Every structure is written in C-alpha cells, then in structure tokens.
Amino acid sequence: MFSKSLCVLLAVGVVAAHPFLGADPNTLQCDPRGQVFLLLPHYTDCSKYFVCDHGREVEMPCPATTIFDFALQTCNHEWATTCQLRDRGDEIEGSGDDTEVQKAMTVNLLDCDRSESASRQLPYRGDCQRYWRCSGRTLEAVYCSDGLFFNPESRQCDFEANVKCDAVMADELAGEFIVYK
Template sequence: MPCAPGTVWDQNLLTCNHQHSTQCVTGNYVGPEGNCVGCVGCTSSTTTTTTTPSTTTRPNFPCVDCSSGQQYFQHPTDCHKFIQCAPYGPQEMPCAPGTVWDQNLLTCNHQHSTQCVTGNYVGPEGNCVGCVGCTSSTTTTTTSPSTTTRPNFPCVDCSSGQQYFQHPTDCHKFIQCAPYGPQEMPCAPGTVWDQNLLTCNHQHSTQCVTGNYVDSDGNCVGCVGCTPITNTTTTTTTTPSTTTRPYFPCVDCSIGQQYFQHPTDCHKFIQCAPYGPQEMPCAPGTVWDQNLLTCNHQHSTQCVTGNYVDSDGNCVGCVGCTPITNTTTTTTTTPTTTNRPNFPCIDCSSGQQYFQHPTDCHKFIQCAPYGPQEMPCAPGTVWDQNLLTCNHQHSTQCV
C-alpha cells in the first residue's frame, strides 16, 4: 500500500507519518549466506545494524467476537489503540498521536475532546468484564459485554456488486458491503456521505442525502433529502439498485499484482479484492498513476487507461499511454506477466502487518492474504519502521 505524499511508513505506529520527523527504515533481506539480515540504515549512514526477524506473537483478545459482524472494538487496556477484525481474527491497531479511540464514531478522535474509554477484558474468574474508563476518571463502572446486534439493512443488495450505499437514516454514515453483508460505517467529523464520489465529503459543500428504507408496507422507499430541503416538501421514492459489478477480463489478480489501470477511465482504477477485480474511484482532481500505484494530481499526471477486450476477444491497449496531441494511433500491449517478488525473510504468520523493504527504503512490505506484498511510498517519502508509515525523506533516515 502507498503512503500519502510527504509521509513515510512508521513500524512503531503502524501508520504513515511525516517524513520530516520520521526515520526512513527498510526491513530484513537475504544475505549472501541465505540468512535474513538487516536492518539497513537503522542507524546513521556510517554504520549498519543487523537484526533478526521479529518473533513477537499477535496479542490475544478473547473478549472480542469478530463472528458477530462487528468490525471495530475498544481496546481492553489502552484507549490510544483499537481492535479491528481481520480475516484471521482480532488485530490490534494504533490511533494517531494526539488521538484516542471513539467507539461512537468508530474512529480515532482528538483526545482533548474525547473520553478515554477501554473495552471488555478477562476478569479473574475468566469472564469478560469492563468497561474501564466508560465514565469520568473519578469513577469506574463495570458492565457486561455488549450484546448489540448488527443493524439490518434489507434495502441494501450487496449481491449486485455495488460496494457503497447511502445510509437509510443518517447522512453522516454510509453502508459498505462486507463479506458477511451490509456494514454500517461512519464518516469523519464534519463530513457527510457523497454517493456521487463514493466517499465522505465536507458537509458545508455537500447535501445531506439518505438512502432507501423499509416503509410500513414492507417496501424499499426513499431517498430522503435527495433534493434541497428548501425546494421540496415531499419525499422522493426510488427503487434499489440492480446494477451488476463490472467485469474486467483483462485484469489477472492471480499474479499477485494488486492495482491495475482502468480499461476506459483514468479517473478510476482496478483493485484486486478477494472475489476478483473491483472498480475504485480516484478523488476529485486526481487520476490514476500506475507508476506510483496511487491517484495523483491530474494537472501533472497523464491520463492513461489499461488493457481492454477488442472485437476479436483479445486483451489490447493501452489507450492514452501517450498524450492525445502527440499521437493518432493506439498503442497495443499485452497484459503483464511479471512474477510477484519473493521475500523469504518476511514472516506474515507472526501477525505483524508491515515490514521494511529489504533493499529499497522508498518501498515497504505489507502482509496480504497470499503473503508478503511489495508496496511503494509516495514521491519524496521513505519508509519509517518506527511510525509504520512513509515519512518525509529530508528528515527520515533511509533504512
């Protein structure tokens, strides 16, 4: 995964951090004798420190039940962290500096305005108890584990291939399709969901729009707020979307590559999901950059599309690979067959998610379901293993 421009990876924080204050750190690599050695650049450029791969086991969270469909939980002992449900079970995740976890918003929030609240933990009798810090620091109350069921959204059809929907009652939230079905997700403070952009946008410039809901007759109706409140006194009724997920036969996710150019629209890209190729949008004002594996400013990035199926059923392209003003023909390329790099010194079974790259501090290694995946940092950044993010290279050591 790429870090944002101006940041590098910080392994201590498990996130990307400012490169001007973060060391550029890369990970273990195979030495001439076949051993895993490194960490190149962990100290100043005059010396090189050698470390062995981490054998830290992943923390156990017996009071977190990921089978319930809930994705985010309070950490049992530290409000500066939270628990996220991963395919292999509960995963401890850090909040950014100066923030604490807010279970109501399902995100980390400013600690000066957010109470420090921890979650359920195992008591002396083996029971799940808590919730430490649920009230002010002067008192502590004990509650039983939450038995709240996941909200039901009968008007959201995840089988159609659509991934994101408007929330039926609250425009400060949205619905994301998870493997188990519709999942309620929050927008960040000061933003509301924008279905046109498929992301949360500033509420001062975005209309508050909600989606379909079940009426008294059991029908899916809505969409409340689809037009300005000042211009309407009625409620518009729409039917649930039946759009099928786009098909991308020229995208081969089996090779280990995670990101591809979109075949027809450079303002989108293709990401490999567990079920196959998934169409994803770039943010407004950006286009996909295959060299950086991220969306970049369109005023300085060429609009390039990827391979598509021609009339003979062959994968051809790449439309727009050269500027439109300089060409009158379409360049034809074949799909890439590059093998995924091998990283024998990366042990993803330990539960660690991010590692330094063995040879290039402008990249890092992320553990994917199929094993280690090489990922780039944004331009001007290098990996910071302490922060687990890409950081500004002018203030971060290349490690």
C-alpha cells in the first residue's frame, strides 16, 4: 500500500514540476484578461521568451549562457534543456520577401536542428539588407525593414551608419536562378 501511494505521489510531483511537458506552445496564446500566468517561447531566439501581460506578449531575455525552458517555464542551462521555438505562421518580419532555401546553400555555421545555432542570425553575403535565420527548423533569408541593414555584431537590423558591411562578395542565391540574355 505504501509503495503504491509513493508511486502516485512521485507521478503527481513530476507532472506538477513540468506543467507544460509535452505541450505544443503553438497552440497557446496569452489570456486577454490576464488571469493566466504564461511564458511562451520566442520565435527565433532560444535565449529569449515572452511574458503574457494582459493579452500582449512582452519579450524578455534569459540571463547569459541560458535558454528558455518551456516545460519548466523558466530559463535553464543549455545542457539541461532543449531549445523549443514557436512557429510564426503567416506573419512576416520586415518589409521584404522571405526566400526559403536549403540548408546546404549557406554557411555551415547555422544549423537549424541544433539549439546552439538555431537562435543565431548570420549576415547574407552580397546583400547588407538581408540575413539568415532559423524559423522552426527551416533556414530562411530575411530582409531588414526599409532603410535598415543587418549588423553582424549585434545580430539585428540597424541604421546603415552603425553597420560595417562588405557587399562585394558573391550572392549566395545566384546559382539558384536561370539568367536569360
């Protein structure tokens, strides 16, 4: 009898300790009335998350060397958790067209299947207004908003004066298109 009670208590403890274990964050959204406390994974960066504030998602950073742990609803060491990003759906960041490409077409430094590199953005060779990012497990080339350029140091779109970009390199997608003359 004692061992059955202990097993039930342990099972309840595991479920209570990991309230979102196995849950899909893409099916959850912030409560507009602010009645439910919820933290949601970021769309592109494992070291960030969203706090629900009366129906609005407020972006928050994790402390250095940690990533967001959705199951525990807190930031955790990379070795202790797995990066879980949300899908953006049809929402498109920036003002330009997004171009999906195969992983083999770009630098090997950005592997969307690995949590360490999935949260990174890398410069797009040959175009200072574009960069590479992971959306879920898909690598995509993204444009910055009009008038902004990708800053490889801060890994975000920035004013041209703050960016050191050498656009002389060959375009990474040039081999994908047929040029008719």
